[in-house]
Amino acid sequence: MKSINPALNMLISEYPEHSAEEAAGIVEKTWQAGLSFKETGFAYRRELFRSLALLLRSDKNRLARLMTGEMGKIIRESEAEIEKCALCCEYYAEHAESMLCDEIVATDARRSLVVFQPLGVILAVMPWNFPFWQVFRFAAPSLMAGNVAVMKHASNVPGCALAIEDLFLKAGFPNDVFRTLMIPSPMVEAIVVNPRVAAVTLTGSGPAGSSVASAAAKQIKKAVLELGGSDAFIVLEDADLDRAVKVAVTARLLNQGQSCIAAKRFIVHEAVVEEFTAGLLRAVSELQVGDPIEPATQVGPLARADLVDDMHRQVQTSVEAGATLVCGGRRPDRTGFYYLPTILGDVKKGMPAYHEETFGPLFSIIPVKSEADAIAVANDSEFGLGGSVWTRDIVRGEKVARKLETGAVFVNGLMKSDPRLPFGGIKKSGYGRELASYGIKEFVNIKTIWIG
Ligand code: NAP
Secondary structure (H helix, E strand, C coil), X not given: CEEEECCCCEEEEECCCCCHHHHHXXXXXXXXXXXXXXXXXXXHHHHHHHHHHHHHHHCHHHHHHHHHHHHCCCHHHHHHHHHHHHHHHHHHHHHHHHHCCCEEECCCCCEEEEEEEECXXXXXXXXXXXXXXXXXXXXXXXXXXXXXXXXXXXXXXXXXXXXXXXXHHHCCCCCCCEEEECCCHHHHHHHHHCCCEEEEEEECCHHHHHHHHHHHHHCCCEEEEECCCCEEEEECCCCCHHHHHHHHHHHHHHHHHCCCCCEEEEEEECCCHHHHHHHHHHHHHCCCECCCCCCCCCECCCCCHHHHHHHHHHHHHHHHCCCEEEECCCCCCCCCXXXXXXXXXXXXXXXXXXXXXXCCCEEEEEEECCHHHHHHHHHCCCEECCEEEECCCHHHHHHHHHHCCCCCCEECCCCCCCCCCCECCEECCEECCECHHXXXXXXXXXXXXXXX
């Protein structure tokens, strides 16, 4: 497996892959480790996750540089990602026990209760866009619940994959409780069907989710899928436009636009579309594109060369179909996998910028005539992950939020994940939830005990 620095288009390191036998051996050892790990108490696991949080913080600079080097995230965002992982460890260290405490239920029994018990080995198939956060938001609740894990990370972040495994060991977790499998995606199915694996979680694209969930379904195994999104950013005519423009830039360009919950379709009331677009153009023109390791850089490269090609195809095809190119629309003249922040106006049904998930620095502006139109366009998507609504009337904002077919809506705020709130999608954005108490209950046996 290769780490390629996307800012320089340069090979950083190569790592050997595990063979099928080695991977099966790791699963077996993890299963063995799980037999004693599930018997440990919350207090023991709490201390492990507190140590892990400390370790993440003390090693933040090195880990952030590793992430930026492998997938091109700007360094400030990499540092923030490590900090968020530490917070997630602390959150579940503190709350897992109360989330999973026995529930006594009054029935006709002498005593009846619901208990929450770990399932065993959880397989996690993870994406490269948040190489640490995606892993920790699955691992902290799963392991606090008493499960153990094997992780197959995306092939372009092998350094991060190994660093995460190492962090668990250094924090004092018993051997084999968290292991990284260095395998390519065609080898994933064999791990899913391995009888030692109890359940699977995948964060990634629709095709990967469909393939892994099908394999899991054939074995009657639980799966959680966190897939793509095409979040609407609805700007109503009474929105605070200055604030909406400012947040729109972050909402789209965080991680160079490579986020499942990035704002992708800017659905703007026709009364304010000109002003909004002009504001966006001003803000985007001031951004500094450059090497993500430099602290002053605001927009770095995409993670892989093929992602730049995809982005360019989506932009070109949309322009050929009638969208207006407001700015960008090309690669800058520099080495690396860069694409200039791009604004497309007059985006309409039938264009890739309207229907497809756009995974890069592209603002697709879709003008609408009314609130009802905005809701209809927002819901005219195969995805249903997140979204936001901008209006000065918060009662109206909540009313619109309730009508959107997504797993989350933020009114006058940046759509983001937060350990305290459930995260996940509907439609082609997947099923199941991560984070909060909902996430920790995905990988436990919710068991009824009835005593007569
Ligand atoms: P991807 O190509 O689906 O890869 C995700 C993971 O799945 C990688 O580990 C990949 O391994 C593996 N994989 C790919 N095809 C597979 C298959 N047929 N069978 C088994 N495993 C397979 O997605 P990506 O390009 O890394 O990530 C971008 C996508 O993830 C976007 O659609 C984004 O919206 C979504 N995403 C969703 C969330 C969420 O929470 N909903 C969060 C982040 C990202 P290889 O790298 O070895 O191919």
